[in-house]
Amino acid sequence: MELPKGGGFTKTPGWLDWYAGPSKPRFALPHGSVDAHCHVFGPGAEFPYAPERKYTPCDAGKAQLFALRDHLGFARNVVVQATCHSADNRALVDALVHSSGKARGVATVRRGATDRELQDMHTAGVRGVRFNFVKRLVDFTPRDELMAIASRVAPLGWHVVIYFEAVDLPELWDFFTALPTTIVVDHMGRPDVRLPVDGPQFELFVKFMREYPNVWSKVSCPERLSVTGPRALNGERNAYRDVVPFARRIVETFPDRVLWGTDWPHPNLKDHMPDDGLLVDFIPHIATTQELQRKLLVDNPVRLYWPEEV
Ligand code: 0GY
Numbered sequence: 001m002e003l004p005k006g007g008g009f010t011k012t013p014g015w016l017d018w019y020a021g022p023s024k025p026r027f028a029l030p031h032g033s034v035d036a037h038c039h040v041f042g043p044g045a046e047f048p049y050a051p052e053r054k055y056t057p058c059d060a061g062k063a064q065l066f067a068l069r070d071h072l073g074f075a076r077n078v079v080v081q082a083t084c085h086s087a088d089n090r091a092l093v094d095a096l097v098h099s100s101g102k103a104r105g106v107a108t109v110r111r112g113a114t115d116r117e118l119q120d121m122h123t124a125g126v127r128g129v130r131f132n133f134v135k136r137l138v139d140f141t142p143r144d145e146l147m148a149i150a151s152r153v154a155p156l157g158w159h160v161v162i163y164f165e166a167v168d169l170p171e172l173w174d175f176f177t178a179l180p181t182t183i184v185v186d187h188m189g190r191p192d193v194r195l196p197v198d199g200p201q202f203e204l205f206v207k208f209m210r211e212y213p214n215v216w217s218k219v220s221c222p223e224r225l226s227v228t229g230p231r232a233l234n235g236e237r238n239a240y241r242d243v244v245p246f247a248r249r250i251v252e253t254f255p256d257r258v259l260w261g262t263d264w265p266h267p268n269l270k271d272h273m274p275d276d277g278l279l280v281d282f283i284p285h286i287a288t289t290q291e292l293q294r295k296l297l298v299d300n301p302v303r304l305y306w307p308e309e310v
Pocket residue numbers: 081082083084137163186263266267268
């Protein structure tokens with residue numbers, strides 16, 4: 001029987017807690033590496049989940065995130081607002097201000113946000129807004145509202161993170177290519193990795209990045225995209241092999257516009273929960289030289305989230 005979590009929230013049935021006791025990665029992360037895509041959930045008793053949420057997660061707070069950061073060998077985090085908190089960014093901001101400068105964030109903002117609210121978020125470490133187009137996660141927001149938000153945050157130097165499924169890219173193309181900021185795509189636009197890496201679906205994504213130099217991509221979430229799954233071959237730590245050609249192509253074609261993140265605590269995974277140590281060991285399969293690894297994990301995220309250091 002499932003017991004209510006703090007705050008009286010009961011997890012969505014089938015929801016898996018994050019992987020307890022993740023392994024130590026074999027891959028030694030470069031000094032100063034950034035986990036550029038992770039979340040905090042609640043805890044619900046302190047930071048209630050949004051009434052309009054599409055799922056109720058397990059509590060996964062800042063202390064656990066920072067412990068994972070240190071265990072895996074990352075120096076810093078980029079905490080991305082998850083849909084279960086909607087546009088209530090309090091848990092995110094709380095994590096940023098308690099990170100000793102080791103975390104920056106991406107918020108969800110509504111049209112009615114005041115200049116003061118945006119400025120306070122900036123001071124806390126927010127450097128972007130997230131627009132989510134994954135239909136199972138959010139209700140529709142009119143494009144003109146999103147464009148108005150993008151125009152409001154552009155002067156702050158913020159960027160827009162977009163999350164969508166590959167099949168929806170053609171329909172969203174005109175909107176995306178009109179955005180006035182740097183754009184960061186979550187998880188390579190979620191390609192169907194059963195299709196060829198040089199087939200029309202992924203070619204469209206490559207074209208998007210090639211023709212629009214303001215577009216970046218997170219080469220993250222192999223566990224979400226993979227069909228072959230975490231099974232290793234020949235005892236190697238080489239899980240999620242079917243995603244490698246896709247991520248490697250993006251890293252090698254656009255080495256200065258890629259980011260990587262764990263996606264901890266892995267929202268909405270119901271089949272398996274990844275070992276975060278194994279996820280880190282995915283990195284050298286997609287960024288195969290020290291130079292590519294340094295760009296992916298250090299130079300690029302620092303340029304985007306800590307530009308004052310560049
Ligand atoms: C992710 C993935 C998911 C969920 C969210 O904000 C969210 O609720 O991001 C998902 O279910 O695919 O990027 O972390």
